[in-house]
Amino acid sequence: MEREGVRMADEALFEFLHMEVISYIFKSLEKDDSDNGKCTAKLEGMGFRVGQGLVERFTRDIPRFKDELDIMKFVCKDFWAGIFKKQVDNLRTNHQGVYVLQDNRFRLLTQISAGKQYMEHAPKFLAFTCGLVRGALSNLGVNSIVTAEVSLLPACKFQVMMQRA
Amino acid sequence: MEREGVRMADEALFEFLHMEVISYIFKSLEKDDSDNGKCTAKLEGMGFRVGQGLVERFTRDIPRFKDELDIMKFVCKDFWAGIFKKQVDNLRTNHQGVYVLQDNRFRLLTQISAGKQYMEHAPKFLAFTCGLVRGALSNLGVNSIVTAEVSLLPACKFQVMMQRA
Numbered sequence: 286m287e288r289e290g291v292r293m294a295d296e297a298l299f300e301f302l303h304m305e306v307i308s309y310i311f312k313s314l315e316k317d318d319s320d321n322g323k324c325t326a327k328l329e330g331m332g333f334r335v336g337q338g339l340v341e342r343f344t345r346d347i348p349r350f351k352d353e354l355d356i357m358k359f360v361c362k363d364f365w366a367g368i369f370k371k372q373v374d375n376l377r378t379n380h381q382g383v384y385v386l387q388d389n390r391f392r393l394l395t396q397i398s399a400g401k402q403y404m405e406h407a408p409k410f411l412a413f414t415c416g417l418v419r420g421a422l423s424n425l426g427v428n429s430i431v432t433a434e435v436s437l438l439p440a441c442k443f444q445v446m447m448q449r450a
Numbered sequence: 451m452e453r454e455g456v457r458m459a460d461e462a463l464f465e466f467l468h469m470e471v472i473s474y475i476f477k478s479l480e481k482d483d484s485d486n487g488k489c490t491a492k493l494e495g496m497g498f499r500v501g502q503g504l505v506e507r508f509t510r511d512i513p514r515f516k517d518e519l520d521i522m523k524f525v526c527k528d529f530w531a532g533i534f535k536k537q538v539d540n541l542r543t544n545h546q547g548v549y550v551l552q553d554n555r556f557r558l559l560t561q562i563s564a565g566k567q568y569m570e571h572a573p574k575f576l577a578f579t580c581g582l583v584r585g586a587l588s589n590l591g592v593n594s595i596v597t598a599e600v601s602l603l604p605a606c607k608f609q610v611m612m613q614r615a
Contacts, residue, residue, distance in 0.1 A: 297507050298464055298533055301500040306471055309496060313478055331474060335466040368463055377558050 295416075296370060297391075303393060305368060306331065307409050325412040332416020333423070343367060353447065356425050357384050364421055382447035386418075386439070392441035405413040407435040411443075461535060461557075468558060471496065472574050490577040497581020498588070508532060518612065521547050521590050529586055534558075547612035551583075552605070556570040559604035572600040576608075584606060 311324050336340040343364060350356045359372035365388075393410050397403050411433035419431045428448040435441045475489050508529060515521045520581035530553075540552040558575050564569050576598035585595045593613040599604045 297504055298500070301503045302464065302467055302471070302496070305496040305500055307476075308469070309471075309492070310474070327474070331467070332471040335463070335470055338466045392527055434550065 291417045293378060299368075300393065300396065302412075303413060304396065306413070311409065319409075322358060325408060328409070328412035329416035329419070332413040332418075333420035334416075335413075336417035336420025336422075337424045338420075339368070340344070340364065344425070350425065353382075353427065354378070356422065356427060356446070359425075360421060361386055368417065381389070382449065384447075385443040386443040386445065387442075389440045391439050391441045394435065394441060397438060401440070406436065407438065407441070411435070415443065418445060453581060455531065464533075465558065465561065468578060470563065471578070476574065486573075493574070493577035494581035494584070497578040498585035499581075500578075501582035501585025501587075502589045503585075504533070505529065505589045506583070509590070511575050515590065518547075518592065519543070520609075521587065521592060522610070523600075525583060525586060526551055533582065547614065548613075549610040551608040551610065553608075554605045556606045559600065560607060562603060568603065572606070573598070574605065576600070576606060579581075580608065582612060 307328065311321075317372075344359075347359070347363075350359065350406075355375060357378070362377045362439070365373050365386075369392040370391070371390070373386045374389045375385075377385045377387075383388070391414075393414060394407065397406065397410065403408050415431040415433050419429055422429045422431075422445070430446045430448060431443060432446075433441055433443045452599070465556050472493065475492050476486075492528055509524075512524070513527075515524065522541060522543070525542045530536070532552075532585075534553070534557040536553075536555070538551045539554045542550045542552075553585045556579075558578075558579060559572065562571065564574065580596040582609050584594055587594045587596075587610070595613060596608060597611075597613045
């Protein structure tokens with residue numbers, strides 16, 4: 286039971302801290318009447334740096350990746366599982382540098398109740414993760430733009446567009 | 451190896467996010483030339499709320515605590531291990547409501563290099579945890595004041611003073 290408790294605390298720790306960060310950033314920027322865009326940009330930036338750091342530790346013992354698709358598979362499996370306790374449910378690509386990662390039960394959205402009135406808050410909860418993915422990819426040598434959308438809580442999609450030099 | 455990676459990511463996730471939060475809070479408040487006290491208070495407040503949330507999940511299956519000492523032992527063992535991957539190394543009390551928790555290798559200080567020049571930054575890295583402990587205790591019905599001090603990195607002591615009503 287102790288081990289179960291420890292595991293639970295570990296997951297919850299990140300979730301609670303993530304919530305606090307969102308609420309802090311949105312509160313602290315409220316004063317200067319700045320728009321939500323500034324807040325989500327801050328969250329994205331934090332995610333970016335955390336993603337960079339994480340992927341470095343994470344790929345320490347992993348052999349080099351074959352190609353871009355190989356990198357994306359790593360992000361969907363090991364990287365996602367390490368952070369969100371489950372793999373991405375579906376990965377699609379147009380084979381032209383656009384990838385769509387679908388998570389049918391995204392961990393950082395499960396705390397928001399379903400219901401239309403909460404949908405508008407969903408982007409707050411995805412910005413950090415967009416940054417995480419972009420940071421991870423950046424450290425693996427791939428520049429990208431990452432956006433997210435929610436259709437039906439707690440499912441969501443992340444779209445990764447590779448930026449060729 | 452995959453499991454090892456996952457475990458590592460989990461721990462690192464909290465560490466990196468914690469670092470980002472510190473740096474964000476100190477940067478965002480710099481503008482109004484506010485003192486460090488305001489920043490550490492913010493961090494402490496975040497820790498407090500995270501501690502409250504964590505302890506709720508954490509004690510779900512645990513029988514009621516006998517007394518104050520029993521609560522402190524829980525904080526030093528299960529709570530600490532859940533968050534910091536190790537138990538507190540030493541717990542002392544004057545039996546008059548003051549407890550000193552010593553951690554000889556505190557996880558959130560291991561990233562700071564040893565050396566006198568870094569000592570001044572140490573309080574930043576302890577404020578969140580002071581809040582965590584205060585929040586956990588508060589949810590267990592105990593009001594307290596929690597402070598911390600570093601003697602030799604990465605060792606540190608947290609002092610908990612119970613506040614009787």
